[in-house]
Amino acid sequence: MFEVRHAVQAYWRARRIRTRAQLIGRAGADLHDWLHRDVPQVPFYAGRKISDLSDLPIIDKATLMADFAAFNTAGITADMGWQAFAGSRQIGDLIVGASTGTSGNRGLFVISQAERFRWLGTILAKALPGFWRKRHRVAVLLPLNTPLYDSANRMQRLKLRFFDIGQPWEDDLANFQPTVIIAPPKALRLMAEQEMPLAPAHIFAGAEVLDPSDATLIATYFKRPVRQIYMATEGLLAVSCERGTLHLCEDTMHFELPQVGDDPDLRAVIVSDFSRSTQIMARYRMNDLIRLGPACDCGLPHQTVAEVVGRVDDCFMLAGKMITPDILRNAVVDTDRQITDFRIFQTGAAEITVLVPHGIDRDRVAQAVTQTLSARSVTAQVLVQNAELKPDMSRKLRRVENRWRRCEPIADTDRR
Numbered sequence: 513m514f515e516v517r518h519a520v521q522a523y524w525r526a527r528r529i530r531t532r533a534q535l536i537g538r539a540g541a542d543l544h545d546w547l548h549r550d551v552p553q554v555p556f557y558a559g560r561k562i563s564d565l566s567d568l569p570i571i572d573k574a575t576l577m578a579d580f581a582a583f584n585t586a587g588i589t590a591d592m593g594w595q596a597f598a599g600s601r602q603i604g605d606l607i608v609g610a611s612t613g614t615s616g617n618r619g620l621f622v623i624s625q626a627e628r629f630r631w632l633g634t635i636l637a638k639a640l641p642g643f644w645r646k647r648h649r650v651a652v653l654l655p656l657n658t659p660l661y662d663s664a665n666r667m668q669r670l671k672l673r674f675f676d677i678g679q680p681w682e683d684d685l686a687n688f689q690p691t692v693i694i695a696p697p698k699a700l701r702l703m704a705e706q707e708m709p710l711a712p713a714h715i716f717a718g719a720e721v722l723d724p725s726d727a728t729l730i731a732t733y734f735k736r737p738v739r740q741i742y743m744a745t746e747g748l749l750a751v752s753c754e755r756g757t758l759h760l761c762e763d764t765m766h767f768e769l770p771q772v773g774d775d776p777d778l779r780a781v782i783v784s785d786f787s788r789s790t791q792i793m794a795r796y797r798m799n800d801l802i803r804l805g806p807a808c809d810c811g812l813p814h815q816t817v818a819e820v821v822g823r824v825d826d827c828f829m830l831a832g833k834m835i836t837p838d839i840l841r842n843a844v845v846d847t848d849r850q851i852t853d854f855r856i857f858q859t860g861a862a863e864i865t866v867l868v869p870h871g872i873d874r875d876r877v878a879q880a881v882t883q884t885l886s887a888r889s890v891t892a893q894v895l896v897q898n899a900e901l902k903p904d905m906s907r908k909l910r911r912v913e914n915r916w917r918r919c920e921p922i923a924d925t926d927r928r
C-alpha cells in the first residue's frame with residue numbers, strides 16, 4: 513500500500529542514523545532543502561529572501577492562530593479547521609487535528625496522508641524497535657481521538673485501539689489485553705492504583721508531563737519502566753529510548769534551545785519541523801521548558817532531555833525572580849515520602865498555595881517551601897491545605913500552575 517511505504521521508509525530512516533556527525537549532516541541537508549523548497553510555498557513566507565533559518569522570524573501560537581491559512585499550502589483557515597475537527601476531521605485528503613489543551617488554548621494542525629504515515633513510522637521506529645517482527649496490540653488512551661493514530665489500523669502487524677478517557681474504558685482495555693499502552697500519566701497511575709489485570713510489554717506516557725513519583729508508582733506495578741512520547745500539535749518532539757532516556761527527534765525537527773535563567777541546561781524550545789510541508793512550522797516557540805541531559809549510553813546520538821520541566825506559563829514570578837515548576841515540586845515531595853500527589857499554585861504576587869493529601873503535616877510542607885524560596889532570596893506567603901486530590905480526566909493535569917499572572921516572556925533570540 514502506498515501510504516504504508518511512507519511509514520516503512522520513515523522507520524528505516526530513523527533506525528539508520530548512528531553518529532552525531534551523521535545526524536547533524538543529514539538533518540542539516542533536510543533542513544536546507546525544506547527551507548528552499550517547502551517553506552516558500554505558504555503565504556506567510558512567500559517572496560521572502562531565505563538563505564538560512566535565521567532569515568525567518570520566531571513565531572508562536574498567537575502568530576499561527578491569528579492567520580492559520582498563511583501557514584498551510586491548502587489555504588485552510590482556523591474556522592475551516594475547527595469546523596472540520598468537529599465533524600469528519602478531514603478536508604479533502606488532508607487531516608485536521610487539534611491538541612488536548614484547555615479550550616481557548618488549543619492548537620490546530622493540518623497534515624497530509626503521507627505525512628501522517630511518516631509520523632507513525634517515526635514513532636514506531638523510536639518507540640518499538642523491531643516492531644516489524646512482532647505483533648503488537650497497541651492501546652492509546654487520550655482525551656481526543658486524532659486521525660493520526662488511526663493510521664496504524666491500516667498496518668498489518670499492528671492492532672491499534674483508541675480509548676476515550678472521558679468515558680469508562682477500564683473493562684474494554686482489560687479485554688483488549690494490549691502489549692503496548694500509550695496513555696497520559698494519570699490514566700497509567702489509575703491502572704496501577706486499581707491493580708487492573710494488564711500485562712503490557714511496553715508502557716509509554718504521553719500528553720502530559722510525567723512526574724517522577726507517578727513514573728515510580730506505575731513502573732513498580734507493571735514491573736516495566738515507563739517511557740515517554742513527548743508530542744504536541746507542534747509535532748513529535750522526543751521519544752524515550754529503551755534505557756528510558758528522552759531523546760529529541762533531531763532527525764525530523766530542528767531545535768533551537770535558548771537558555772532560560774542561570775541554569776545552562778534549562779532551555780526554551782523553538783522548533784522547525786522539516787518533515788512537514790502541508791503546514792509549515794518554522795521557528796515556532798513552544799510554551800515548554802526542558803532541561804537538557806547528558807549523553808545516553810544507549811548509543812543514540814540525539815540530544816537527551818533530562819526532564820520536561822513544564823510550561824513557561826507555569827513558572828512562578830516572585831519578587832522579580834522566575835521559579836521553575838520542578839524547584840517547588842521537589843521541595844514539596846521531598847518533605848514526606850507519603851506525598852505522592854500535590855498541587856502548587858501561585859495565587860498572588862507573593863503568595864503560593866499548596867494542596868497535599870490528608871494526613872500530611874502542613875507546617876512541614878510550608879517550612880520546606882519557604883526555605884527553598886529563601887535560598888533563592890525570595891519571600892512569599894505559603895498557604896498549605898490538606899485536600900482530596902483526584903485527577904480530572906477531562907483536562908490536562910497540571911500539578912504546578914501559575915494562577916496569578918504569566919511568566920515574563922523569554923528574551924527573544926531573534927535579533928532583527
Ligand SMILES: [Zn+2]
Pocket residue numbers: 753754755756757759808809810811812
Ligand atoms: Zn538513550
